[in-house]
Amino acid sequence: MEKLTAVLEGILFAWAEPLALTEISRVLDIPLPRLYEAAEDLEKKYAQEDSGLKLIRVKNTLQLSTKEDCFEEIEKFFEDKKKKNLSNAGLESLAIIAYKQPVTKVEVEDIRGVQCDSIIRTLMKIGYVEQRGTLDRPGKPSLYGTTDLFLKKFGLKSIKDLPDIDLFKAELNLEDEEE
Template sequence: MDEKLNQEMRPDAQAGSYPERDWEAIVEAVLFTMGGSVEFKQLAAAIGQDEETARRVAESLREKYEKENRGMQIIQLEDSVQMCTKARFYENLIRVASAPKKQVLTDVVLETLSIIAYKQPVTKMEIEKIRGVKSDHAVNRLVEYNLVYEAGRLDAPGRPALFATTEEFLRRFGIGSTEDLPEPAPEQIEEFKQEAEEELQYYPEETPRESSPEETETYSAGGEEIEQQ
């Protein structure tokens, strides 16, 4: 559908085709049909205008939805927007639809997600250096929940995977960009370390494997130097 929509929304095919009074209706129709996030350049092509105009129209539509207290909302995600239901109506929705699989974000999973959000792109090794314990289960669960994804491979021996947050992460936590994340407090980092040490007492098998000196190598990830085990 994306490819078909892109073809139908070519600027040369749509430019100047619609009066200004229809722009919001067109944007609304596109967002409803697509379901997922739609880039501003696609909306611009749909109304035959530039991206700045598309942003203005989308913002006007968002304000209208909010003012009229509708069940749907328009949210902005960096260079795109999406129409979705408001979280406060979740209980009403599941009365007529099958409840989705519950996603449990335990303290361990949340800690791991916080580290990835602030240090991305980051390897499991660096996550484990910060937490002091193995993090395979937590990272795998976050990937399963579509909150993080494999963003590439580090150019280092073994080519370890790099992980970063997804658009779903931004939607779930109500932020438009990772730049909007609050600055982590020093005491929060210490709390992570303390909880990891407590976790280690209960799960000693989760201790990261010690490497021999010849296996240790320094490389860079996310702009910081870390030690590869």
């Protein structure tokens, strides 16, 4: 495998979201035609190999994804994993949604400073978060809020039973001062 093809594969694996070829070209300072060749090499590699991955090309973007024939087994793995505790990122996102609801994905991302697509999908799959409509503005972004299952699992009768956010802020400030 040519080095550029390997680098492209590594970037797509690490990024995990669709990535514009023009962006890759700009960052790596590589001409687009060479990048297209590397993408074609990757497509051929995954078409020939007995691999669980495939390269998705939509317009001018590339993304590594799992092949459909592996989905059932992969889903079982994620079902098993989601039974375990939520990650810190999941808990942070869930707390933001609980306190700010109804809230858009962009608002959650602005607070956390990172993309939250997969976290919100996971929280929805678990049943802690649901879509609560859309905002009446361009793009019609979805609004998210917590579910009755969230209340049940966290021992709350209603969302009003969440601890006062100002108490947490005061506690955090005290901890910072002690350090």
